[in-house]
Amino acid sequence: MFSKRKVTIFACLLITLLFIFGCSKEDASTTEGPPSLQVIGHASVKIKTSDGKVIYIDPWAGDEEDYSEPADIILSTHGHYDHSDLSKVTKKDQTEIITQFYDFENKKIESDLPGKNIEVLGIHISAVAAYNDHHPIDLSYGYVLEFDGLRVYHAGDTGKIEEMNLLSDKNINYALLGMDGTYDNMNVEEAIDAAIMINADHVIPIHTDAPGIYNEENVEKFEVENKLEVKPGETIQLEEKN
Numbered sequence: 291m292f293s294k295r296k297v298t299i300f301a302c303l304l305i306t307l308l309f310i311f312g313c314s315k316e317d318a319s320t321t322e323g324p325p326s327l328q329v330i331g332h333a334s335v336k337i338k339t340s341d342g343k344v345i346y347i348d349p350w351a352g353d354e355e356d357y358s359e360p361a362d363i364i365l366s367t368h369g370h371y372d373h374s375d376l377s378k379v380t381k382k383d384q385t386e387i388i389t390q391f392y393d394f395e396n397k398k399i400e401s402d403l404p405g406k407n408i409e410v411l412g413i414h415i416s417a418v419a420a421y422n423d424h425h426p427i428d429l430s431y432g433y434v435l436e437f438d439g440l441r442v443y444h445a446g447d448t449g450k451i452e453e454m455n456l457l458s459d460k461n462i463n464y465a466l467l468g469m470d471g472t473y474d475n476m477n478v479e480e481a482i483d484a485a486i487m488i489n490a491d492h493v494i495p496i497h498t499d500a501p502g503i504y505n506e507e508n509v510e511k512f513e514v515e516n517k518l519e520v521k522p523g524e525t526i527q528l529e530e531k532n
Contacts, residue, residue: 331522367446422449422474465490468497
């Protein structure tokens, strides 16, 4: 027969082992390292911060494997199918999902960025203007994310709009601009003008053609000095400008 003391010790050891195992599983899915950005395809991107936070923007392109790393934050710029397939993304119990219907007003913070500013898991997010005749201003956003001393701008679906000038002195490090020219979205020439307006350190072409197509010709025509071509499936390390 086990004594009560032995049973108590055994129970304590079991609880400790279960705790350690549980923490190990959580740590295994949260790897720290340099911040990075992966273009999954079309407008879909994945960002990882230096402390392992995983952020997906406009999930749609690719398959479930591209979204298998559990998300801390999911952002959708608007409700069109090629920007909002949240079902593909592996989620945690407390994944924060931010869409055009998010309650910004009751969670807003002060920021020098334009738009509706919030903070989620230590990451500053600003929902900024993005609109045209097919994307109403009250149902569509671009996003600026601030983390690790960086600012990353995802334009969403938008025309070339005057509000982009508000970003020109905000030290945007990486701007992701669409240029397919359909449904009143920016074409290549308008995206070039927008890049000049935004004045980011690097500009990454996304949403370059119809859903599922990466238009090499449009990317080549996008002639700006700070262009950074990141093809679908490629990942880059994010760095502050020297």
